[in-house]
Amino acid sequence: MTGYKFKCKDIGMKCDFEVKAASSRDEAMQIATVHAKQAHKMDTVPSDVAAKISAAIKS
Ligand SMILES: [Zn+2]
Structure with a gap:
């Protein structure tokens, strides 16, 4: 089973x-970015948040 997972809670x-x-x-990064924009009202995802998301993605 392969795949990449990310939880907002992370x-x-x-x-x-x-x-x-x-x-x-x-x-995974792209889906998380779209979600952040839509659900968390981020017009753009700040680089520090993007870095956190990237670090939190588990394979
Ligand atoms: Zn969320």
Whole structure:
């Protein structure tokens, strides 16, 4: 079983959102970024948040 997972809770968000990407870390990152923009009202994801997301993605 391969895949990349990320939970918003992993970066301290009070949010039950979970990313499950089958193909790549980049895909997980992209899904998390879209979610952050839509659900957390981030027009752009700050680089420190992006770094946290990247570090929190588990394969
Ligand atoms: Zn979230």
